Every structure is written in C-alpha cells, then in structure tokens.
Amino acid sequence: MSFINAGIYLCLLVAYWHFQSTVSEKEEEGAIYTVVVKPQAGASSSAVHSSGLRCEFIKAGTEEKLVLHLLHSFSTGDTSYVSIFLSTYRSFTTTQRVLDILADRLENPPGANKLSVNRLAFNKTVCSVFSKWLDEYKEDFLSLGDPTPLLRLAPLLPSDPSGSEIRRRLLKISEELSERALLSDSPTDCVSPVTPPSDSSNAEFDATKILGFPADVVAEQLTRIETDLFLHVVPYHCLGSLWSQRDKKGRGGICLSVRATVRQFNRLAKAVTASCLWHVDLRTQQRARLLEKWISVAEECRARKNFSSVYAIVSALQSNPLHRLRRIWAETDREALRRYEELSDIFSEKDNYSQSRELLREEETSQLVSADTKTNNRRPTGAAARGTVPYLGIFLTDLMMLDTAVKDRLENGYIHFDKRRREFEVLSQIKFLQTSCKNWSFVADESFLEWYYSVPTLSEEQSYRLSNQIESASDPSPGRALNPTVVITHCTDILTSVVGPSIESEAVFDFPSPVNHLLSKLAKHMKSPSVSCLDVESSPPPTDPALTYVTPESSIKSHRRSVSCGSPPTSKGREAGPDMRIIRIRMDLQDGNLYRSIMVTSNDKTPSVISNALEKHNQDPKEAPRYELIQLQPDGKELKMPSAGNVFYAMTSSSVDFLLRRQGGGTPLGSPSVGTETSATFPRIKAKGRRLVRTLF
Structure with a gap:
C-alpha cells in the first residue's frame, strides 16, 4: 500500500472511529471535561460505555486546574495536552505562576511510599513535562529574570536519573540568571540571524x-x-x-x-x-x-x-x-x-486566500511524502527535498481572527482551553513547515x-x-x-x-x-x-x-485604479468601498453557541451573509432562502434583517453577534446549556453530510 493510500485509509479509519464514539461532558470543581468513549474492536454499540476506551479532554477550567492537568493528562488520554499548553499558556498566565503551582504540587506528591506505583508514575510524568519544556521553550526560564522560582523547584524534582538531569539544567539556568542580574544584562531574545551591512551612500546607488x-x-x-x-x-x-x-x-x-x-x-x-x-x-x-x-x-x-x-x-x-x-x-x-x-x-x-492555503496543503503533502521516502532509506529528490517558507501573514490573520471570534473565558469565568486547542492547530502548521526548512543549505x-x-x-x-x-x-x-x-x-x-x-x-x-x-x-x-x-x-x-x-x-486622466485602496478585489459589476467589519454568527441548532467569524463589507446583502455563514458552519449554502438572519441586541432583544437589506449599514458598532434561524422556527433564545459547544479536537458530527469540521472558526 502506497503512503498516500495508507494515509487516506488511516483518515477514513479515524473518521469511522470518531463516528462510533460517544461524546459527553462532565464538570467537577474548577474544570469541565469532554469525555470520549471510543469503541474497542468487536464491541457492540450497547457495550461501548462498559468496554470502550475512555479519554477525558479538559475543555475549560481555572488557572490552577489547567496547570495541574499537565501532570494528569497522560493518565486521562489527553496526550496532546502538554504540547498545546506549552505552546499557548502565555495568553492566559505567566511562566512564574505555572512554576509556582507546580512547585506547590511537588511539595505534596501522591503516595506515602516513594516506591509506590502512583509515586513512580507521578515522577515519570513530572520529568516528561519539564524535559519537554526545557527542550522546546528554554527561553521561558531565561526570561524569568529572577532565579528564585528555579531554586525552589530544583530540590523538589525526583531523585532518579531523569530528575537529576533536569535539576542540573535548571541550576545552570539559575546561575546564568544570577550572573545576568549582576552584570545588569538585558534578557536575550530572538534577533535577526542575518545582519545587514552598513548602508552605502544613496548617491552611489545603482538600481x-x-x-x-x-x-x-x-x-x-x-x-x-x-x-x-x-x-x-x-x-x-x-x-x-x-x-x-x-x-x-x-x-x-x-x-x-x-x-x-x-x-x-x-x-x-x-x-x-x-x-x-x-x-x-x-x-x-x-x-x-x-x-x-x-x-x-x-x-x-x-x-x-x-x-x-x-x-x-x-x-x-x-x-x-x-x-x-x-x-x-x-x-x-x-x-x-x-x-x-x-x-x-x-x-x-x-475565499480567504484559498489558493495560497491550497498550495501550502500541497507542500505539506509533499513533505510527508519526502519523510516517508527518507524512512524507507530513499533520498528525496527535486522539489520534495526543499522546505517551504510561507507568507507568515496568513497564519497571523487566522490567529487574529480566531482570537477575536472566540472568547477567552466562559460565562462562569473558566479559561476556555478549547480555544487554545484551535490555536495550536495553526501553530502546528508553522512548526511543521519549520521542520521542512531545517536541512536547507x-x-x-x-x-x-x-x-x-x-x-x-x-x-x-x-x-x-x-x-x-x-x-x-x-x-x-x-x-x-x-x-x-x-x-x-x-x-x-x-x-x-x-x-x-x-x-x-x-x-x-x-x-x-x-x-x-x-x-x-x-x-x-x-x-x-x-x-x-x-x-x-x-x-x-x-x-x-x-x-x-x-x-x-x-x-493620470486616463489611468483608472481597479478598486479603492484598501478594498478587497470586487466581483464583476460592482465596486466595493473600503468599509468592512467582522461579525460573529451562530446557528440556532444543537451546537448553537459555537460562533463563526464572518467578514461583512458595505456591499453585502442579507442573502449573501446567510450563505457565507452556512458555509462556515458546514451547512449547505443553497439552503440560504430557508434561513433568516437575526441581530442580537445588547438589551436581549432581536432584530430580523430584511431579506434584501444591507447588513453592514443595518448594524450598530455595539452589536456584532448574530443568529441564523430557520424561517418559522421561532426558537426562544437563552443561555445555551454547557456541553453544546463543538470541541475543536472532536467536532460534533453534522446531521447532514456527517462531515468533520475543517474550519478553524
């Protein structure tokens, strides 16, 4: 079986497995978890709960709960949690705060006996977390400025060889921080690896x-x-x-x-x-x-x-x-x-730079093929041997839009960690492309x-x-x-x-x-x-x-600019002004509190906005005539957009939340129940098409 065919088969297998999974939620003090029970081979649907593989993925929680989940994520099956947390935690807490919470926990390890199964498993997890942190984000420790948190943490680490090695590395960083403080050096950070020479005189420049x-x-x-x-x-x-x-x-x-x-x-x-x-x-x-x-x-x-x-x-x-x-x-x-x-x-x-994104997907596929070739001891040749340097603005756009469209905290004040999972999907693409460039010379x-x-x-x-x-x-x-x-x-x-x-x-x-x-x-x-x-x-x-x-x-009398400066390209027969706005639209369905971010220009009428919103929610855009667009007012009232109205000019700057509702539905609005929001890792299966959600937001 070829690599590509094997990849397609694996994707189909994962999708089938997900379709057969049972997804629910549980809430405990300080945290909400998404619980997924995956069926084992040969298990009937009625026996899934008793014989399936149970995984718990933290969806939201307090700062302390999210930090401590680093030490429990492996045991709950949330194997990607450590990578996601280390990539995104700076958006809701600080390095020193994370170290303080972990040090408090290490002062009271589980199990009375140091050789108990629980203690040994705990020590192994601690070493795994800090080893990954030091390997991938050493700058976090260097940015502390004060070695005190590291000096407190070092004696609390396990005494096995892995713990001793981590302790040695932390103490070395502590020494560096102390020396830096004595010398009044500013913290180092990323600098441009290419230092340009001094500029020549403009008078000598030859274009x-x-x-x-x-x-x-x-x-x-x-x-x-x-x-x-x-x-x-x-x-x-x-x-x-x-x-x-x-x-x-x-x-x-x-x-x-x-x-x-x-x-x-x-x-x-x-x-x-x-x-x-x-x-x-x-x-x-x-x-x-x-x-x-x-x-x-x-x-x-x-x-x-x-x-x-x-x-x-x-x-x-x-x-x-x-x-x-x-x-x-x-x-x-x-x-x-x-x-x-x-x-x-x-x-x-x-279509939001669809051609650029498609090219990046093709490049990712070629890199996977190259990796498979290398695994089979065949040297990659031609284009497959080269890495890809993307236009970083595409990723910045995605992450800025995602940060705008999804709230940082739930209504109960819990940090919304599912948002970090979605951000991590974008960051993973950047990391993957960086890996493809490492062998260039x-x-x-x-x-x-x-x-x-x-x-x-x-x-x-x-x-x-x-x-x-x-x-x-x-x-x-x-x-x-x-x-x-x-x-x-x-x-x-x-x-x-x-x-x-x-x-x-x-x-x-x-x-x-x-x-x-x-x-x-x-x-x-x-x-x-x-x-x-x-x-x-x-x-x-x-x-x-x-x-x-x-x-x-x-x-310049005979020169015509194609569109107004700053406007996106327009379709035939209409000119777009420079005005645009991002609105948030959710559907009055089973996943009704999942918002999607939609860009609206001053030319967009209600039908086109509804069509775009349906597509963002993985629904059929052709069903747009059966839906109505409702603006949610700050005072709890609703405003139905006219079918031929201009959404942009009907809006107010303080009301950017909208609802898509089937015509004649009249479902009363209210606070959606906990658990209806789609998880980025395990998206809810749509009734029509049963497609996995592929969009970020």
Missing part, C-alpha cells in the same frame, strides 16, 4: 545593477534570508492575544521573532519599489526590464517554495507608485505579464547582499513624486495604447506607517497590502479589551497621501 544578477541567484539569496528568519520564528509569538499587544506602551520587546520577519518582508517590498523608481532619467524600456527582472525573481522564489518573498515582490509591483506607470507596463514583455498575473492569483484574497553571495542592503528607503511622498515624474516624462511610442496591459487585481492600501525615516519600522506587515489593512485595523481595535470585532465605522478611513502628489492631472 540597474540588479539586472546583472541572474534571477536564480537573487531568489536563492532571498530564500536564504527568509529561511533563516523563518527558522527563528517562535510560533507562539504569532498568537493573536500577543501579536495584537505589540504596539502597546511597554510591550515593544514582545514578538521579536515575528517582527524580524516583518522587517525583511518590508525591506524586500521597498527594495523592489525603490529600484524601479530611483533613476528618473532611465528610458522606458530600461525600466520595463526592471519590472521583468523582478517578475523573474518572483518566479524563481516560487520554484524554491519561498512564498514570503513572492508575495513581497508581487505586493510591491501592485503598489500605487508602480502599477500606475501605464507606459512602463505597456513596454513590458507580454509573457512576463502573463506570469505576473499567475503569481498575483496565488495571493488573491478570494546556502552559500552567501556578498555582491548581491551588498547591493540589496544599499537600496535606499523611499518615503510615501518620495515614491509618488518619483512615480509622477516618471509617468509625466514618458513619451508614448507611436501607435502604442496608453492603458496598461497588466491586469491589477487590487490597488494596495498605503498606510501612514509604511515607510518612516528608518527601514527598521516593525509595527506590522506595513507593506502596501490588503492583509495589512485588515490586520492593522483589527490590532487597533484589539487594544481595547471590550472590543471584539473589526469596527470600521468607529475610526476614520485611512487617507491616501499619494493623491496630493499625483500631478499634473493630465498625466
């Missing part, structure tokens, strides 16, 4: 020098930089609860590994823009060759599975200063334009790196002024159409934070991109804990400073 570097050499060097940065990304730095806090006062030191990736993305996008605009005296044909060069580089990056650099180049080529150069695009090779359109389609916003090309780091940084004003001068000075060739032949999929948004006096701007992915527009607004509203949605109306729309500098008017 056309990029034409002398083969496209595959440029792509290889960009992939080298991106791979080093991606391998240093700490996955939990991408959590929405942390990333959304990066701009708050006193939080400048968080998420440094993600900030380093952001800086590289912005540096590359700005390098593409500056190299194409720098010399205003270049001939039209020369500037067209520069566009073609960057398209070829993007293609080579795509061949190396470096999606981060591909998107940085594409977003720069789609930015206003470049895409408005219609006469330059008219001189660009037709085949290059076709390839450029194909690359642009990869990062289309349609590169040789630095100092000549290209010197040129790359010498590219001057242009402000928005400079970029638009140069773009205007270039377009005004370009004389169209006789008989050549003035309209650009390239199809621009969207006009990218220019934010005031895109280009500052220094290229080290690291607030967000501040390249001109629709994703940046969404993340920036979402992050801005997340600064207030009471705001859980994207409320565009509560803040003025971003201004486009470029319009001030695009003169004379005759130079």
